[in-house]
Amino acid sequence: MIGVRLYLAQRISAMIMAPLVLIHLVTIIYAVQGGLDAAEILSRTRGSVVWGALYALFVLTVSVHAAIGLRVVSHEWLKLRGTGLDVLTWVVGLGLMLLGGRAVVAVIM
Amino acid sequence: MARRLGLHQEVLQVNVWRGNASGGKHCHYEVPSLESQTILDVVTWIQRNLDPKLSYRFACRVGMCGTCAMMVNGKPRWTCRTHVRKVLDNNTLTIEPLRNLPVIKDLACDMSEFFDKWDRAQGRFHPSKTRSDDVVRIPPTSVHRTQVDAAIECINCAICYAACDVVQWNPDYLGPAALNRAWTLVNDVRDNNQTVRLRAVSSDAGCHNCHSHQSCTTYCPNEINPTASIAGLKRATAKATLSGKI
Incomplete structure (x- = not known):
C-alpha cells in the first residue's frame, strides 16, 4: 500500500514540517505577548516573501504528509484498495493544498 | 472426567478450537495438571x-523446528517450550490455531502463504561464486555479519507473523519473518541478487508498511528483533532509492 517512494515522501515531509511547526508556535507565542489583533498580524504578513514562502512550504508538506498517512489508515481500517485508494490519496493531498494555498494567499496578499 | 482423573489430581480447564476453514468452535476438555x-x-x-x-x-x-506454534490464551507461543504454569489464566487454557493464517483443521494452519511471502521477499540465496572459486571468508566481527547475528536464528515458526497487526490489516504485507530473512541476505556479501531483493522489499506490500509496533519482537521465542531487521531494510532501500540504484 505504500512503497519506498511514498515512505520517503512522508519521512522527508515530516522532517521539513518539524522546524516549521516550531517556528510557527514560537512566533505566535512571542508575537501575542503584548496583545495582537488580526489587523496587526495582517499588517506584518502582507507582502512578506519570507512568511509567504514559509507557509507555502508548510502547506505543501502537510498536504503530502497527511495524504499518505490517511492512505495508510484508509487501507488498513476501511479496507480501501486499488483505484479508490489512489483517488482518496490525491483528493486529500490536492484538497489540503488548495485550502492551505487559499489561506496563505489571504494572509500574504 | 475430573472423577476419572482421581480426587486429588489437579485438573486444567482447557478450551481447544476445533473446526476447519469454513468455521468452528471451542471444545472444552479437562486435563490432568502435571509437573x-x-x-x-x-x-x-x-x-x-x-x-x-x-x-x-x-x-x-x-x-528447534518451529512447527508447533499456536495461540495460547490469545498470544502466539511455541507450545513445546511453553510451560503451562507460566501461561495459565485462572486455571484455564484457551488454545487456538495461529492468527493470520488460514486453518486447515483444528490447530493446524496452512503455511503456504507464509512461505510464499519468503519467496516474494527474495528470501532465497543467490550465489555469486561457483564451486571452483575459493570459499569466501567472512570475519565474525564484520559489520554485515554482526548485524544479522540474531536474525539468522529464525526457525520459521510464524509466531511473529501471527503477532503482527499489519498482517491482519493488510494481508498482502510480506510480514516480519520474510523481511527478517531478506535482511539476513541483504547482509550476505556472497549474495548476487541485492538489487532485485531491495526492489522486492520496497513493493507496496514491503517493509515500509511496518508500523514498528514490535509485536513480532515481543513474541519471538528466539528473542530475535524482526522490527530492527525491517528498520535495516528501510534504511537500505531508502539509500538505494536516493542514489538511484533501485
Missing part, C-alpha cells in the same frame, strides 16, 4: 486420551 507440563503436552494428552481426531502439528518437541 513441568508444556502446552504441547496438554494438546497431545487430549489427542491420546480424549479425542484422537484432534489435528495439530509438531515435530522436534525441543524448540
Whole structure:
C-alpha cells in the first residue's frame, strides 16, 4: 500500500514540517505577548516573501504528509484498495493544498 | 472426567478450537495438571486420551523446528517450550490455531502463504561464486555479519507473523519473518541478487508498511528483533532509492 517512494515522501515531509511547526508556535507565542489583533498580524504578513514562502512550504508538506498517512489508515481500517485508494490519496493531498494555498494567499496578499 | 482423573489430581480447564476453514468452535476438555507440563503436552494428552481426531502439528518437541506454534490464551507461543504454569489464566487454557493464517483443521494452519511471502521477499540465496572459486571468508566481527547475528536464528515458526497487526490489516504485507530473512541476505556479501531483493522489499506490500509496533519482537521465542531487521531494510532501500540504484 505504500512503497519506498511514498515512505520517503512522508519521512522527508515530516522532517521539513518539524522546524516549521516550531517556528510557527514560537512566533505566535512571542508575537501575542503584548496583545495582537488580526489587523496587526495582517499588517506584518502582507507582502512578506519570507512568511509567504514559509507557509507555502508548510502547506505543501502537510498536504503530502497527511495524504499518505490517511492512505495508510484508509487501507488498513476501511479496507480501501486499488483505484479508490489512489483517488482518496490525491483528493486529500490536492484538497489540503488548495485550502492551505487559499489561506496563505489571504494572509500574504 | 475430573472423577476419572482421581480426587486429588489437579485438573486444567482447557478450551481447544476445533473446526476447519469454513468455521468452528471451542471444545472444552479437562486435563490432568502435571509437573513441568508444556502446552504441547496438554494438546497431545487430549489427542491420546480424549479425542484422537484432534489435528495439530509438531515435530522436534525441543524448540528447534518451529512447527508447533499456536495461540495460547490469545498470544502466539511455541507450545513445546511453553510451560503451562507460566501461561495459565485462572486455571484455564484457551488454545487456538495461529492468527493470520488460514486453518486447515483444528490447530493446524496452512503455511503456504507464509512461505510464499519468503519467496516474494527474495528470501532465497543467490550465489555469486561457483564451486571452483575459493570459499569466501567472512570475519565474525564484520559489520554485515554482526548485524544479522540474531536474525539468522529464525526457525520459521510464524509466531511473529501471527503477532503482527499489519498482517491482519493488510494481508498482502510480506510480514516480519520474510523481511527478517531478506535482511539476513541483504547482509550476505556472497549474495548476487541485492538489487532485485531491495526492489522486492520496497513493493507496496514491503517493509515500509511496518508500523514498528514490535509485536513480532515481543513474541519471538528466539528473542530475535524482526522490527530492527525491517528498520535495516528501510534504511537500505531508502539509500538505494536516493542514489538511484533501485
